[in-house]
Amino acid sequence: MKHLISLILLLATAFALAAEPVKHVQAAEAAKLISDGKITVLDVRTADEFGEGHIKGAKNIDIFADDFAAQLGKLDKTKPVLVHCQSGGRSTRSLETFEQLGFKDVTHLDGGFAGWSKAGLPVEK
Numbered sequence: 001m002k003h004l005i006s007l008i009l010l011l012a013t014a015f016a017l018a019a020e021p022v023k024h025v026q027a028a029e030a031a032k033l034i035s036d037g038k039i040t041v042l043d044v045r046t047a048d049e050f051g052e053g054h055i056k057g058a059k060n061i062d063i064f065a066d067d068f069a070a071q072l073g074k075l076d077k078t079k080p081v082l083v084h085c086q087s088g089g090r091s092t093r094s095l096e097t098f099e100q101l102g103f104k105d106v107t108h109l110d111g112g113f114a115g116w117s118k119a120g121l122p123v124e125k
Helices: 002-018 027-035 047-052 068-073 089-101 112-118
Strands: 023-025 040-043 081-084 106-109
Touching (some): 027 081, 027 106, 027 112, 068 089, 081 112
Parallel strands (some): 023 106, 040 081
């Protein structure tokens, strides 16, 4: 029985380590990740919101689009992704879709685009 409990604990630990949770960052840390050039920035706001201003180089896939999951599925699931919306609500909701599609490295911009702008970071129009 002792060995069975040890095995169960070992397996539980292995599964917990294999499934890395989403990382959460504030604007300044997100800016550092973006400056490294190794992360895809994904803006899940509407096209109109995106057009009013966005993070340079960001891709726009509207979370409310009927084909949101299909569009998301076209991205490379092995590359790091930084996801955001205006304030964090919609992008938080999108995290489940990232998980279901098997993305390996997802970072959430807490505070969203509003936090990015408030921090005085560059915005592209």
